[in-house]
Structures are given as structure tokens and as C-alpha cells.
Amino acid sequence: MSVTSENMTEPHFEDYTILIVDDNPSNLGVLSDYLDEHGLKTRVATDGELALQRAQHIQPDLILLDVIMPGIDGFETCRRLKANDTTKNIPVIFMTALESVEDKVKGFQVGGVDYITKPIQDEEVLARVTTHLHIQDLTLKLQKRNQEIMRLNEQLKDENLRMKSELKVAHRIQQMALPVESELNKIKELDIVAFMEPAADVGGDYYDVLPHNNGDGQIKIAIGDVTGHGLESGVLMLVVQTAVQSLLESGLSDSEQFLNVLNRIIYNSVQRMKTDKNLTLSLLDYKNGRLRVTGQHEEVLVVRQGGKIERIDTFNLGFMIGVVPDTKAFVSHLDIQLQPGDGIVLYTDGITEARNFNKKLYGVERLCEVISQNWHRSAQEIQQAVIADVRQFIGEQKVFDDITLLVLKQQ
Known part of the structure; x- marks a missing residue:
């Protein structure tokens, strides 16, 4: 039903x-x-x-x-x-x-x-x-999807084949969750570019950019990071993506209620999956230059037209998703006004916690510096500059976590 x-x-x-x-x-x-x-x-x-x-x-x-x-x-x-x-x-x-x-x-x-x-x-x-x-x-739909994915995983009897297939399935799951470029180009108010590169050991980064179904021009932006690596993290990421889209289709518009209902769905799914996975997740609602941030994740970087950066700490805006059945007491929001030329940058810790040969972290400060120096450029050029700098910093070191970056500039 x-x-x-x-x-x-x-x-x-x-x-x-x-x-x-x-x-x-x-x-x-x-x-x-x-x-x-x-x-x-x-x-x-x-x-x-x-x-x-x-x-x-x-x-x-x-x-x-x-x-x-x-x-x-x-x-x-x-x-x-x-x-x-x-x-x-x-x-x-x-x-x-x-x-x-x-x-x-x-x-x-x-x-x-x-x-x-x-x-x-x-x-x-x-x-x-x-x-x-x-x-x-919603819970029953997600449960059926989880059961089907886990059933397919159980069919991989040979351990070597299972490990290879797990990586392939997890990579595929991540690709299924990503918005395509043509969808982002339809959002005329914002210049949006997204980048995600899975690590060698597949993780569970998640992002999405979705217009509200009421046609009023409101956009919901999501970014999150599931704990751990492997197929379970990829499965939970897909569950989150499906739940976010389903709740948006239902017409639920209140940002705090949206996050609390989403947490309840993910909590129930985690319990049925019998896993200890959870995730950080921030949801951003944008309309006509006004941005509402809800949920706990990495810092939101608000970049003003001249390149000045305001670092928004999201720690007090939510709680880890899927840990407790009710997060209502922890959830709040923050409103930000954007002017033409302003924008935001969202990222996962695969960027800030990337290490070079000397075990030094890339860090938020270096990320802000690169963004500020390149803010006069297009969103695509800013994203390329950041990723190039991260690669230069890492050198030949192995990437241990997904790298995800979203650049959004108000037109």
C-alpha cells in the first residue's frame, strides 16, 4: 500500500x-x-x-x-x-x-x-x-529495498568474488544517489557544481540537490557522511537518499520536522539491518537568496562576493542520524541571507582530513584559502581549483575516504 x-x-x-x-x-x-x-x-x-x-x-x-x-x-x-x-x-x-x-x-x-x-x-x-x-x-518500502539488497549480497558465496562484487555494488549505489548535471543546470538561480570521488575502500558520502514539488522555487540541498566503509555504508546512503526524496514528495516542508522524521526512518532501518552505522547530515533549504541550515555535519562555508568566508558551525543544529529514535530536542536551524555573487561551499571530511606524506591534515583553513582566492571564478573553476590543490597536497598518498565537494554561487 x-x-x-x-x-x-x-x-x-x-x-x-x-x-x-x-x-x-x-x-x-x-x-x-x-x-x-x-x-x-x-x-x-x-x-x-x-x-x-x-x-x-x-x-x-x-x-x-x-x-x-x-x-x-x-x-x-x-x-x-x-x-x-x-x-x-x-x-x-x-x-x-x-x-x-x-x-x-x-x-x-x-x-x-x-x-x-x-x-x-x-x-x-x-x-x-x-x-x-x-x-x-516509507519504513516498509525501505525495509523491502534493504532486504532485496541484502539478499543479493548473500548470494555472493565465494569470498573473493564477494569482496570484488561488494566494491562494484557500492560504487554503483553511490552513482545512483548522485544528481546528474542536467538536473543541476535547471536551477537557474544558482551556479552549482558537485564533485564526488569514492575512496579505494568505498565509503558512504551522500549529497543531493532537489527542487521542492510545490513549484515555488524552493530547493533542498543535502550533504552527509555515513560512518565506516563498504557495502553497508553504501546501502545506508541509498536508504537516506530514498527517504529524503520520499519525504520531499510527501510535501513535508518544515525543516526541523523533516529532519526528525527522516531520523526516525533511518533509525528504524538501522535497527532492522542490525548495523551500528549512522551518519552526519545537514539539510539546506534555499529560496530567493535565503538559506536555512538544519542538521549536524561539517562546517558550512558562506562565501561573500569579495571572497570573505564565514564558517558556520553546525554542531548545535542537530544530532547524528540513526543513533536515537527521536532527535527533536537536538534539532534547530540557522537562517543565512545571500546576495548576488555570494554562495556556499559544502564538503565532507575526506577533504579536510586528507593527509600528505608527513601525516599532516589538509584542514579547513587551507580549503578556505583556496576558495577565497578563486571566488571570482565560476563554480566549476572553483571546484577544479580545490580538487587540484587537494591532489597536490596528498601527492602519492592513498585516499582513505570519499572526497565530496559542492560549490553553489548565487547568480
């Missing part, structure tokens, strides 16, 4: 079933009728035991669960749902008049994904249901 609407508030619900559990028949009737009117299929249960039976039988896409009920309460009902292999992946949203922090924490501990406080507001219920159905849909 899929959500195919242009925004997250009006999805096509025909294929979704919601199980509503409440011991109050009046609450059941009102809520069931409201959701039915918006195209959702609803089923009801009046206590925890009946909810467990019906959840196994009908396999709903989401459960709205009252907490205070006769017999087993909502917390115990949720705990049993999560302990059962046939129902453990069904999202549970609690409905309760309990407002204490302890009760909310308990709800999350037993497996709930959200809380709705009574008295119930119909519009709030629909909004929360919509959000979690969309997250569930």
Missing part, C-alpha cells in the same frame, strides 16, 4: 485499517464515524483481550489504544502486542487522560509511538494517524 497524495494531510486511505480500542461505546462511535468519513476502514474493540484477538486476526495498519480499561489496561495490551511476532510492527498510539511524564515514558517503553490526550480532538487524531501511516509506509 502507498500514500500517493501531494501532502501529508490528505492521503488516500482506502487500503488502511485502523483498530480503535476503548471501553466507552460513545468514544468508539464518534471516532470510528469520523475516520470512516475520511476514507479509513475502522474496526473496534472494547477491552484489551478483544483487541489482542482482533489485532492478530485483521492485522490493522495502526492501533488507537485507550489506556484505562477494565481487565488488562492499554500499557499491558501494548506490551503483549509488541511481544507477538504477528503484531509487533503495528504502530500504537495511546489515547488517555493521563498527563504525567511517568505515564508517557511508560507508554513509549512498552512500544507506543505517540500520545493523544483526552478529551479527543478529531482533527488531531487524523493528523497524527496520517503522519504515522506515512512513516509506516
Whole structure:
């Protein structure tokens, strides 16, 4: 099943079933009728035991669960749902008049994904249901893609063949994630050039430049770096790319909410992949000279028309993606105004941590110096000057990490 609407508030619900559990028949009737009117299929249960039976039988896409009920309460009902292999992946949203922090924490501990406080507001219920159905849909798509990639990897039985194929697949994955030059040329407001060179041991650098689907001229720019090297890093990079594009297509526009939902998707994917991979990621939203930066990655280099560089530290704008299920408390943003001739430079640590024969790091200072000296040139010439200087600095040393560089100049 899929959500195919242009925004997250009006999805096509025909294929979704919601199980509503409440011991109050009046609450059941009102809520069931409201959701039915918006195209959702609803089923009801009046206590925890009946909810467990019906959840196994009908396999709903989401459960709205009252907490205070006769017999087993909502917390115990949720705990049993999560302990059962046939129902453990069904999202549970609690409905309760309990407002204490302890009760909310308990709800999350037993497996709930959200809380709705009574008295119930119909519009709030629909909004929360919509959000979690969309997250569930994206998670299932990503899970299927992960399973297929991992299945193909398992087929490589011979170790030597597997290692060679792993590098080939990982390189291919990286190429699939990159925007093509013709896409960048369509963005008339910016002169954009991107460069990525995978290391000998394949890593997981990621970047993308995507116009918003609402046609208002807004552009989302992403740059990130997955930890480690090899096929797993490449797979996670592809998962990130797919999730970013899917969320953008969904119409989710708030930059902080976008990053938090993306983190939740990646966290769920990492848990299912049983890997310890994570990534740094910054998302930049550009429109009419105004730039909003969200998320933690390397410094964003803001370059003014004369070549003066402002180094923007992104450490306090986010958290590592995929480490914790909720990063809302860590995420913030910073707004930057660009004038004609201004621009930004984005990079991964493959540039700044490149080492020469004497083990000396290339460093941010040298990168800034080269950019500043060449800022009067085109974005293509600036990129070429930086990469040439990095190669000269490294000499014959082996490159141990991906090298990624984005240069964007406002026209």
C-alpha cells in the first residue's frame, strides 16, 4: 500500500485499517464515524483481550489504544502486542487522560509511538494517524529495498568474488544517489557544481540537490557522511537518499520536522539491518537568496562576493542520524541571507582530513584559502581549483575516504 497524495494531510486511505480500542461505546462511535468519513476502514474493540484477538486476526495498519480499561489496561495490551511476532510492527498510539511524564515514558517503553490526550480532538487524531501511516509506509518500502539488497549480497558465496562484487555494488549505489548535471543546470538561480570521488575502500558520502514539488522555487540541498566503509555504508546512503526524496514528495516542508522524521526512518532501518552505522547530515533549504541550515555535519562555508568566508558551525543544529529514535530536542536551524555573487561551499571530511606524506591534515583553513582566492571564478573553476590543490597536497598518498565537494554561487 502507498500514500500517493501531494501532502501529508490528505492521503488516500482506502487500503488502511485502523483498530480503535476503548471501553466507552460513545468514544468508539464518534471516532470510528469520523475516520470512516475520511476514507479509513475502522474496526473496534472494547477491552484489551478483544483487541489482542482482533489485532492478530485483521492485522490493522495502526492501533488507537485507550489506556484505562477494565481487565488488562492499554500499557499491558501494548506490551503483549509488541511481544507477538504477528503484531509487533503495528504502530500504537495511546489515547488517555493521563498527563504525567511517568505515564508517557511508560507508554513509549512498552512500544507506543505517540500520545493523544483526552478529551479527543478529531482533527488531531487524523493528523497524527496520517503522519504515522506515512512513516509506516516509507519504513516498509525501505525495509523491502534493504532486504532485496541484502539478499543479493548473500548470494555472493565465494569470498573473493564477494569482496570484488561488494566494491562494484557500492560504487554503483553511490552513482545512483548522485544528481546528474542536467538536473543541476535547471536551477537557474544558482551556479552549482558537485564533485564526488569514492575512496579505494568505498565509503558512504551522500549529497543531493532537489527542487521542492510545490513549484515555488524552493530547493533542498543535502550533504552527509555515513560512518565506516563498504557495502553497508553504501546501502545506508541509498536508504537516506530514498527517504529524503520520499519525504520531499510527501510535501513535508518544515525543516526541523523533516529532519526528525527522516531520523526516525533511518533509525528504524538501522535497527532492522542490525548495523551500528549512522551518519552526519545537514539539510539546506534555499529560496530567493535565503538559506536555512538544519542538521549536524561539517562546517558550512558562506562565501561573500569579495571572497570573505564565514564558517558556520553546525554542531548545535542537530544530532547524528540513526543513533536515537527521536532527535527533536537536538534539532534547530540557522537562517543565512545571500546576495548576488555570494554562495556556499559544502564538503565532507575526506577533504579536510586528507593527509600528505608527513601525516599532516589538509584542514579547513587551507580549503578556505583556496576558495577565497578563486571566488571570482565560476563554480566549476572553483571546484577544479580545490580538487587540484587537494591532489597536490596528498601527492602519492592513498585516499582513505570519499572526497565530496559542492560549490553553489548565487547568480
